[in-house]
Amino acid sequence: MMLRRVLLSPAGMIGLVTLLLIVGMAISAPYLFPKGPWALVARPYLWPGSRPGIPFGTDALGRDILAGVFYGSRVSLLVGIVATVCALVVGITVGAIAGYFGRVADAVLMRITDAFQTIPGFLFAVVLVSILSPSISTIIFAIATVSWPPVARLTRAEVLRVRESEYVQSCKIIGMSAPRIILTQVLPNSLSPVIVAAAVLVATAIITEAGLSFLGLGDPNVMSWGTLINIGRPSIRSTWFICIIPGLFVVLTVLALNLLGDAINDALNPHLRKR
Amino acid sequence: MRPINLIAGIGAMLCAAAAPIFHAQAEEPVKGGTVTFLMSPAPQILTSAITTAGAEQVVSSKISDSLFTYDFDLNPKPLLAKSYEVSEDGKRVTFHLREGVKWHDGEEFTSEDVAFTTMEVWKVLHGRGRTIFGNVEKVETPDKYTAVFVLSRPSPGMLKSLAAQQAQILPAHLYKGTDILTNPANLKPVGTGPFRVVSFTPGDNLVLERNPDYWDEGKPYIDKLVFRFIPDAATRSAALEAGEAQIAPQNLVPMVDLERLQATGEFEVTTKGYEFQNEMEMIEFNLDDPVMKDIRVRQAIAHAIDKDWIVDNIFFGYGISAKTPLHPQLTELYDASDVPQYDYDPEKAKALLEEAGYKPDANGTRLKLVVDPLPYGEHQNHVAAYMREAFREVGIDLEVRAQDFAGFVKRVYTDRDFQFTVNLLTGGSDPTIGTQRTFWTPSFKPGVGFSNGSHYSNPKMDEILESAAAEMDAAKRKALYHDFQKLAMEDLPVLPLTAVESTTIANKRLKNHTIDANGTYSNFANVYLEPAQ
């Protein structure tokens, strides 16, 4: 039902198809490039199109950028999705507890959330990744750490709204336990804006990962789009393609996720779409 | 190579042929102008007397002179010292100082300054000075212009180390009796050099102006010297290209850009002026590690690496495939004859691993190793990434570990929780200054960065190094260091990969920026800028 509405909007359609193509790249990478993204295939800094079979050229060590982009899609998507899931779990938990119980729990949790929101997110991620040593897990951890507060706020606001509703009140009266009320009654009725936010969170996470790698804080054992961007960054004046090609894939993915997010939002709130 | 390079090459040859005529005509230095010099990282303080950090050395050498500068073969040339003599037993070194040299605040420069800086600054607070001047017992000052270094044992290496980058003289009248590390003059330096500080914006720029009272009359030629500290490599190369800066030393411009900038005809690249650094890209094996302890594994690793590939593809030809731990630029001591070599030979590497008991599993993997590349610049990471691919061929599954500088130093030199590194080690103008610490038993000091990280200990090696350090006879010294090179490559506690040639790129209008071994670390008194046409 909702999916149909999403697909009916051209933006949602474009977003979904693009995203599926990128997921397809991620899945097909090991079959198309069995030697992996790190194999040295030709001389370094080979220009795109200058040799058949290496359409995107090679990077600073002679690795195939096309292979890098394919494998990179796996990592960038992985980072985006896992970091978002972590942020959602933490954010929803904090937001639900704060919103449902209110009073002290609310005050304490919201001040902590405030504290996280007053530290510039990207700067905090830079500090976290660098002191914990850059690796795929520390990067995911850092991104999740800086992205949960908005989720918590959003969830809290929704929970506050739902908390006072009659059905929640009646659950309380019949003596249902708080966790059960939250899980079965409150959350299912308050999560739809959070779901929309999730698409944007994935996009932001992918941009953040690329930004961290750009600053040299990527995982050297994992080929992500950010890794390629970082490899190409010093030589961007001469061999800009190493940076720009994966950069375009970041832009494309983020665009697709936003189009999809918008479409889902419209599908969930059809009244906004009326005009 | 693409055809365009061939044409450029011919052009360069023609220019070279025409050069002597050109030089004969126009060598009258032009006065005036502002030169902008690109640096990164930024210096934190403006003296190098208490630190070995490169940025501090580059900027402060313009502000304060040293006793000597050195020609390309590392022979001393007079600066603040006019001449020197060494006693027969090598234990007394007398320096005759230049007269009438004034500090920027008008005080006279005397032997007192030399004595103070040697005994209370270099010997105590300077990273390498503690080693270089370790044998100095006292400095006698019979008169204002004579300083006599009294040594406990001969230290021929010391005379190679009196340039501003590691032996900068501080004004005793401002430092004596103060806490030297926090003295305000560290940020507002008073020197004897050709330039004075106008303003310093930490992390961004440093503006110097001509010192009109410089002892070498008529110099310096340029009016202003501006340092800009730009952290991003692409921005540095863009700044040169846009004409906002004239010079960038120390490989600060990516190698792939060097080729392109040279092709514009506006820039020239030199690898001279780094005879002091002699940087070596090396693998340090942790001999305390059960796997690396086995020399067959170390030899296998040596055979699995194509050093020429590294030179060609990572250093873009700006380096020499290393045959010994010494840099070939150290012409007096370098000797690779009869030194054991480990040529690129994957089959041999596999055989050695087989012999060491590492059989391939179903995936062809014989053993898993972890490498820690030094997080400084990108070359070490590239070498590690190359090794990961090259090692796969011989059945070694290599993981590259990333960490920041502090993490690396702690892991390798304090916790000793590593298998092998890819490191960039400064060899120095004499092996006693740099190379020795990597091989000498007493320099195994957990907690001390860039000490004997392999924990290599061979009494024979210690004996060679100790005799060579005190040997006054040049031929005997050379023979001792030849033994050192042979033994080092036989025991293989470290594997030298590349003798790095650092590059300086400068606008062709900028003259005399590299006239001796100190290169861009020299005082720039002779630098001038031809006006743009």
Next chain:
Amino acid sequence: MDRQFWTYLGWRVLQSLVIIAIVIVGSFLLLHLVPGDMVDVLGGQRGDMDAELMATLRERYGLDQPVLVQLLNYVGSVLQGDLGYSYRNATDVLSLVLQRLPATILLVVCSVITAVFFGTMAGVIAARHAHRPIDVIISMIVLVFYATPIFLTGLGLVIVFSVKLKLLPIGGLITPGVDFSFLELVGDVALHLILPVFSLSLFYIAIYARLARASMLQVLDQDYIRTAYAKGLSTYNVIIGHALRNALLPVVTMVGLQIAELFGGAVLTETIFSLPGVGRLAYDAVFERDYPLILGVLLVCAFIIIVVNLIIDIIYTLLDPRVEISR
């Protein structure tokens, strides 16, 4: 103002102090839970430092004490306005940060103004022409702005405007080594800021454009706008005089929420454009493990952001009496 307002203000200030306390304790503990301290870095950079000297330095900087004692010492000195000493820069942290702050504040303020101005403009235009080609085109452009990472925009702008066209400086805030008059200085700084401001604000232009469009659509639907039209006011008057004023409220809220993000984005912008701001200072400090400096930057940023949000809250309450003052 009435008592209710002052109670609210007092409450908000108290809240802010609690947040600052959480930031101090949290970041201090975080930075002390990781391997490798300042002395390890110094040891590495100096090349040769023995265990004894390292122990002396640790003692001197108080690094040999238990973490809790260090924390108490730190909090104590922060309360006295002392953010500690940066050993690497041989200067006290507060003066370092204050020295770098103007560049960042200039960058962030200019970016906010640019983003709000262009974003709202684009949003209003789009809303006026909702679901017509202009709207679709603006939405698409805005979406591309939104999806492009700051560093790609920054690098692209430098290549085009500084290297190829040589119109604008590569980086920095002021051309060093030139004696400027005041007006020349302002002009010079403005030239240096154009590219960084645009690369930092593009992303936020997108955000404000979408926000302004949405809230504009909502406002245009309201009765009082219909009334205004009915009264025969021109479209321009209706949009600027009535609709925009109300549609701007969510934009103001957003600015408060985004300030922290802008400071984060400044790290990238300042790195690309070599701006001497706190973002770059923090980035350098991170790589040098200069804990007091990292802490100092985080703290000062948090402080500014809290104060800005406090001010925005107050303005908001004053502007919009409909906002209910809770507690």
